[in-house]
Each structure stands twice: as C-alpha cells, then as structure tokens.
Amino acid sequence: MAVIPVDLSGREYDVHVGRDLLEGAGRLARNFIRKQMVCVVADERAHELHGRRLETALMEQGHDVAWYLVPSGEASKSWNGLAQLCEWLLDKEVERGDHVFALGGGVVGDLTGFACAILKRGCGFVQLPTTLLAQVDSSVGGKTAINTRAGKNLVGAFHQPSLVLADLGTLATLPPRELRAGYAEVLKYGVLGDRAFFDWLSANGPAVLSLEEQPLEYAVSMSIAAKARIVAEDERETSGRRALLNLGHTFGHALEAETGFSDRLLHGEGVALGMVLAARYSARMGMIGDADADLVAQAVATAGLPHDLADLALDCDGQKLAAHMRHDKKMDAGTLPFVLLEAVGKAVLKRDVSLDDVAAFLDGQLRVA
Known part of the structure; x- marks a missing residue:
C-alpha cells in the first residue's frame, strides 16, 4: 500500500492506495468518526458492488450505517440532487464536526463534497473512490460542484476531504x-x-x-x-x-x-x-x-x-x-x-x-x- 500526503499548510490529508482498503475503512478512518451512526452517500451501482464490504468494516468497529443512494450519471449533480442530499443530511442531524463518507465515482464525490462544503457552513467528508478516474483525479484536490443548464461544474466550492481511500480492488468491477x-x-x-x-x-x-x-x-x-x-x-x-x-x-x-x-x-x-x-x-x-x-x-x-x-x-x-x-x-x-x-x-x-x-x-x- 502507498500513502501519498496532500500538504495544504495545516490542512494536510493522506491518500491511501492499495487493495482491501474498504475492509479497513473503519480502522483507517476511525479519527473521523465521532458517532455510532455513519452517513454514507453512494452511487447505486457502487453500493450494489461494494456496499456490504464497507458496511461490514464499519460495523466491526461498532458503527451503524445510514445509506443515501444516488442514481448513476451526471444528472445527479444537479440543484435538485444537491437539495435532496442536504435535506437528508440535516434529517440525520449531521454536525459540523462530523464526516460524511462518499462511495463511488466522481459524481458522488463531487455532489457529496459540495453538500458538505455548504452544510452548516462546512462539515468534513471522506472519499472512497471506486473508479479509476475518481481515484487519480476528482477525489483529490478539493474541487466539488454540480452541473447547471449553462454547463458542467459551474456551481461549486473548494472543499478538501479529510481522507481518501483508493481501493484498487474496486477497479476490477468497472466495465x-x-x-x-x-x-x-x-x-x-x-x-x-x-x-x-x-x-x-x-x-x-x-x-x-x-x-x-x-x-x-x-x-x-x-x-x-x-x-x-x-x-x-x-x-x-x-x-x-x-x-x-x-x-x-x-x-x-x-x-x-x-x-x-x-x-x-x-x-x-x-x-x-x-x-x-x-x-x-x-x-x-x-x-x-x-x-x-x-x-x-x-x-x-x-x-x-x-x-x-x-x-x-x-x-x-x-x-x-x-x-x-x-x-x-x-x-x-x-x-x-x-x-x-x-x-x-x-x-x-x-x-x-x-x-x-x-x-x-x-x-x-x-x-x-
């Protein structure tokens, strides 16, 4: 396993690259979990393929999981998608000191990251990218956004994750x-x-x-x-x-x-x-x-x-x-x-x-x- 630091002057975070990282998520992300309940936003396909592995890992550390599933595709990165996610996170009583987990590709990471950037003026999130594109690009660097009629990623915020776990094993499920x-x-x-x-x-x-x-x-x-x-x-x-x-x-x-x-x-x-x-x-x-x-x-x-x-x-x-x-x-x-x-x-x-x-x-x- 490789660990790559992202050094941002007092806001450093690590990107872990390797296999079976989802199985270790509860341990690797333990510093970012304050409550028994962990909120996870997941692409529907990623949840189907990898959700059980992540849930088991978190439950082994004594946590329960609340899932919010997002339809696959760029259409989910919309005003409506953002509003619905924020309302769900508020219903789950997510606080500024909490971390939301994002499981899936770039769409889920972008949407979750933007929601966390604006929810209560900013809460934390953990990236669990399951596509090659998300692992090498969108999960690192803090660019979050939604799409509008005028174009792609035109409304968003810079909001860095607290941790990125790039599990290479998930790539075997990609078309x-x-x-x-x-x-x-x-x-x-x-x-x-x-x-x-x-x-x-x-x-x-x-x-x-x-x-x-x-x-x-x-x-x-x-x-x-x-x-x-x-x-x-x-x-x-x-x-x-x-x-x-x-x-x-x-x-x-x-x-x-x-x-x-x-x-x-x-x-x-x-x-x-x-x-x-x-x-x-x-x-x-x-x-x-x-x-x-x-x-x-x-x-x-x-x-x-x-x-x-x-x-x-x-x-x-x-x-x-x-x-x-x-x-x-x-x-x-x-x-x-x-x-x-x-x-x-x-x-x-x-x-x-x-x-x-x-x-x-x-x-x-x-x-x-």
Whole structure:
C-alpha cells in the first residue's frame, strides 16, 4: 500500500492506495468518526458492488450505517440532487464536526463534497473512490460542484476531504470502457508534466489496463502524487499552476456539452480526445512539431480511447464547439486560457488564444476522417 500526503499548510490529508482498503475503512478512518451512526452517500451501482464490504468494516468497529443512494450519471449533480442530499443530511442531524463518507465515482464525490462544503457552513467528508478516474483525479484536490443548464461544474466550492481511500480492488468491477476513460486522466499526468512517466505508460499501459497489481499501483500512485504536488502549490487555481491539470478539458468539456453530457462520450473519453486536440492545436501554433502531436494521439489510440474528432460524427461546426467554450468556468475578462504543450511532458497556460482561430482549427478536425 502507498500513502501519498496532500500538504495544504495545516490542512494536510493522506491518500491511501492499495487493495482491501474498504475492509479497513473503519480502522483507517476511525479519527473521523465521532458517532455510532455513519452517513454514507453512494452511487447505486457502487453500493450494489461494494456496499456490504464497507458496511461490514464499519460495523466491526461498532458503527451503524445510514445509506443515501444516488442514481448513476451526471444528472445527479444537479440543484435538485444537491437539495435532496442536504435535506437528508440535516434529517440525520449531521454536525459540523462530523464526516460524511462518499462511495463511488466522481459524481458522488463531487455532489457529496459540495453538500458538505455548504452544510452548516462546512462539515468534513471522506472519499472512497471506486473508479479509476475518481481515484487519480476528482477525489483529490478539493474541487466539488454540480452541473447547471449553462454547463458542467459551474456551481461549486473548494472543499478538501479529510481522507481518501483508493481501493484498487474496486477497479476490477468497472466495465472496460469506463476503465479506459479513467486511464485518460493517468495519461494526462505524463503528457502535461512528466515525460518519463509518459514513456513508462507507453511501455506499461496495457499492464495497467489489465489491472496487474504492481503496474496499477504505480500508475495510480504516480498520478495522485503529481496532482498532490500541483494542488499544494496552487490549491485554488490562482497562480495558473493548477490550471495545467485542465489539459484536454477545455476541448473535452465542449465535446461533452455537444453530446449532451451523455454516454455517447464519457468524461475521460472527452479528456482523451481533448488532449489530442490540444496537442494538434499546439502544433498549429508552432509550439510543438507534428511528430509530438502524433505521439500524444498514438498514446491515446493505443489505450483504445477516441483520438479523431471526425469519428464522433458531430452535427455541428467549429463555431458551435467554441461557443460551448465561452461558458467555461475558467473564462476571465472575456478570454479563455488554454492549456497547450511546449513538449510532450511540458504543458503551459496560454491566455492569448483566439476562439475564432480555435473554431477554424476545429472545422478542419471535424472534416478529417
């Protein structure tokens, strides 16, 4: 088991990575449980697959469990979903000193974290991520949010968990497509800031996706450690350092919006294709060569992830995709910063990108078959 600290100047917390962590949750999280009753918010599927393990672990430590089940999918991250969860937590008499547990993927973690950020002006929570994407990305760093008609994650708060238990055993229950979507976020850490890790993934990616124990733990731990370093430097995304974690997301969120935030394009798939588009746009800007952009595209393709915009067969043009970007929460004074590449393994934030030029670029990509 690996333990990665997230150092936030007096608000440190640990991320545990390993197997059978749900079985040890009652012991590992004992410092965050004050009452006999523990409130757990869970994705319906995660509850079906892993709920008994967690409940047994907590009961062995003398606790009872109150379950709140959330339907799978982004639709649960809504105003209505947030209101219903907050009312339930209030009914359960959750206090500011209590900790709510979140079992599931990024939707449950985001929703629970935001509810805990605002409930009685802030109570604690423990993340128990059960998807690869949540383990390496959304469960670490404290970004919580819901979706609105205007776009994804536009209403939220920074609210750090007190503990994260990333049980690698839960990944064996993921559908292959969802596992690959999570791997996109792993690959992202190599592309944006660690060429050696990118090269390691090029050689060991199939072993990671096959859930071989040592490569999997190494890949997840390296990803979390990379995010922890960046979050410690720029927790609230004020210096621009944390913004680098958005590599692939500006393009990806636009594609998710155009596909209705549906199963047609999973979040990780959008990030994967978004990374390819960011690399190809970087080449268009003369920041990298076409060979480097091809290297990123090949890594994405080898993982079985979308790598060609034309393959989505979208019924839109580049201007419509750029219009989605105008609702991005990173818009500042009318401009949208883009995370682009100076090299594979070196991302930079560019604040002078023309959305009209991005639209023209996307028109070309939409036509390339």
